[in-house]
Amino acid sequence: MLNDHAKLVKFFSQCSEVVGRKRLQKMIYILKKSGFPFEERYQFHFYGPYSEELTLRVEELCNLGFLQETWEKKSNYYQYRYTLTSNGEQFLNHYADMDMPFMTSYIEKMNARSSRFLELVSTMLYFDELGKEEVEAKVQVVKAKQNYTQEELEEAWAFIAELAH
Amino acid sequence: MAYKDEKLHEEKVFKDPVHRYVHVRDRVIWDLVGTPEFQRLRRVKQLGTSYLTFHGAEHSRFNHSLGVYEIVRRIIDNFQNREHWNHEERLLCLTAALLHDLGHGPFSHSFEKVFKLDHEYFTRAIILGDTYVHAILQRVAPDFPQKVADVINKTYENKLVVSLISSQIDADRMDYLQRDAYFTGVSYGHFDMERILRVMRPMEDQVVVKESGMHAVEDYIMSRYQMYWQVYFHPVTRSAEVILTKVLHRAKQLYEEGYTFKCAPVHFETFFKGEPDLQAYLKLDEAITLYYFQMWQEEEDPILSDLCWRFVNRKLFKYVEFNPNTQMNEWMELYKLFQKAGMDPDYYLVVDSSSDLPYDFYRPGEEGERLPIHLLLPNKELQELSRKSEIVEAISGKKRTDHKLYFPKDLIERLSKRSKTKKRILEILYG
Known part of the structure; x- marks a missing residue:
């Protein structure tokens, strides 16, 4: 019961906090593509892979009091922060035998990067059935506005390779 | 030509x-x-x-x-x-x-x-x-x-x-809201589509709506909100969905265990093996699926036959509200009580969450999360809808999640009147 919720709570238990819904979306997607058993389904959206299931599940965790969501008004949008609560920690105690590999090192690597970079990496992973050149061409088509440089693409490839190891 | x-x-x-x-x-x-x-x-x-x-x-x-x-x-x-x-x-x-x-x-x-x-x-x-x-x-x-x-x-x-x-x-x-409202017969889901179509404008990368059409868009957002609670997330529909899901789980499990079906699941085999090809996928429709459900009512496996009977004859599970924050211990006790009473809790005690049926409410969200609805102002600037509309802003902040616990009340009631297990199950479920 609620195993998919528990996996997300486990994720939050290994971060001090997550700043930004966009960052959260991309982090879970990258972890999923790295083999972590998250079940949230993703579709491609204007800003890359996006999961409505994830959005709703996080909202449920907040409403249950397992996560604390705070937000601040920026010039033209809101920015959200998520932290695990003590109720969330207690909930996780019920799932002590959950089969979920340790993900802290992945989380640290992703938290050290910008949302723009994670958007690029997750978009490249979305097209991982294509060859390297085709992926790069596709990124330039679907992310034309972001103007990713060749240097950024190479950095993203190196990041993906690092995660794979 | x-x-x-x-x-x-x-x-x-x-x-x-x-x-x-x-x-x-x-x-x-x-x-x-x-x-x-x-x-x-x-x-x-x-x-x-x-x-x-x-x-x-x-x-x-x-x-x-x-x-x-x-x-x-x-x-x-x-x-x-x-x-x-x-x-x-x-x-x-x-x-x-x-x-x-x-x-x-x-x-x-x-x-x-x-x-x-x-x-x-x-x-x-x-x-x-x-x-x-x-x-x-x-x-x-x-x-x-x-x-x-x-x-x-x-x-x-x-x-x-x-x-x-x-x-x-x-x-x-815009189609499914109106069509679903029409065929379900509910009075929600209607909005002035003609007006919205007239005020839609093509822009680079997106369709936007002229500010003068804001009230028609508010109506559309309200329709989405009401259709969610009244139709898409109706608790009885969720009960049918729970049973349907459990039928498929049970049939798959039996297949994997080598159970001999009276009515072999020919059309499902590639799905059970996890390798459905396109031709197999195209052959499977709802008529075929319901045929199997009809036939599987006669199976020896009591769980599969019971679940199919329930789905075909609309003998659905009942439900109570469930709060995973405060009721986890009760749920664990119920799980054991169901086992004791001979009802497999993996099939007969199901928590269903709103995220099990994701439906995208309108959320202005965060920059870069997903593209919102933009109004085209007279000065040609764009503004996100909820920044202009108090109605949309009010709906955007509402709680939209819930969890329900589904179970076969008829099977519980069939337990002996003197059964302590039955008494305790009913106490937990209904207080």
């Missing part, structure tokens, strides 16, 4: 209860409607198990797909000669609108969940694979099938085209 430009000698029309008529002039569209892959959509209901709650909800994905096509056709007519609109994209838009749901299977939500499938994957497979649909698209141009697949997959270069079919205010939602 090139195939892509061919027109029918006379316009064809489909009578439609929502849009009155669906108009077809393009030969390509007419040919696509006639393919077996598109005709299959007649045998896939738009609202899955909702017909067990709203008896009128028998409409199909075929009806809806034609409706989305018709709305896009009308939007494009209004876009003619406007800045940012490229008329060369017309046939691509119409085709993608018509085919956007082509990969939906029977009761697709439960199927996708149990067998870990993705209808978008099958939509692409039908468009790009060895199918009648592909042959027609290929006649338009060699790269046309890929373009259609890219639009539906939302990875096409022209995001304006994508946003007509898939955005927060798109033809897909």
Whole structure:
């Protein structure tokens, strides 16, 4: 019961906090593509892979009091922060035998990067059935506005390779 | 004349209860409607198990797909000669609108969940694979099938085209809200689509709405909100969905254990093995699925036969509200009590969460999260809808989640009157 919720709570238990819904979306997607058993389904959206299931599940965790969501008004949008609560920690105690590999090192690597970079990496992973050149061409088509440089693409490839190891 | 430009000698029309008529002039569209892959959509209901709650909800994905096509056709007519609109994209838009749901299977939500499938994957497979649909698209141009697949997959270069079919205010939602309201018979779901179509404007990367049309859009957002609670997330429909999912789980488990079915699940085998190919997928529709459910009522396995009987005869599970924060210990106790009473809790004690049936409410969200609805102000600037509309802002902040615990009350009541297990189960469930 609620195993998919528990996996997300486990994720939050290994971060001090997550700043930004966009960052959260991309982090879970990258972890999923790295083999972590998250079940949230993703579709491609204007800003890359996006999961409505994830959005709703996080909202449920907040409403249950397992996560604390705070937000601040920026010039033209809101920015959200998520932290695990003590109720969330207690909930996780019920799932002590959950089969979920340790993900802290992945989380640290992703938290050290910008949302723009994670958007690029997750978009490249979305097209991982294509060859390297085709992926790069596709990124330039679907992310034309972001103007990713060749240097950024190479950095993203190196990041993906690092995660794979 | 090139195939892509061919027109029918006379316009064809489909009578439609929502849009009155669906108009077809393009030969390509007419040919696509006639393919077996598109005709299959007649045998896939738009609202899955909702017909067990709203008896009128028998409409199909075929009806809806034609409706989305018709709305896009009308939007494009209004876009003619406007800045940012490229008329060369017309046939691509119409085709993608018509085919956007082509990969939906029977009761697709439960199927996708149990067998870990993705209808978008099958939509692409039908468009790009060895199918009648592909042959027609290929006649338009060699790269046309890929373009259609890219639009539906939302990875096409022209995001304006994508946003007509898939955005927060798109033809897909505008059709299903009205169609689902019509067939369920509820009084929600209606809004002034004519007005919205008149105030839609093409912009770079997206469709926007003139500020003067804000109230029509508010009505549309309210419809989405009300349809969610009244129709899409109705607790009785969720009960039917829970049972359907458990039937599929049970049949799969029995197959994996080598159980000998009286009615062998021939059409399901590739799904149980986790390797459904396109041909197997196309053969499985709701008529076939319900045939098996009918036959499996006679199976020796008591769980499979009982669950099928429940689904076919609408003997659904009852439910109570459940709070995972405060009731985890009660749930664990119930789990053991159900085992003790001979009811397998993995099939008969189910927590269903709102995220099990994700439905995208309108959320302005965060920058870069997903594209919101933008109003086009008189000074040509864009403003996110909830920044201007108090009604939308109010709805955006509402709690939209819940959890319910489903169980077979009839089986519990059948336990002996003197049973302490029964007494305790009822105490926990009903207080």
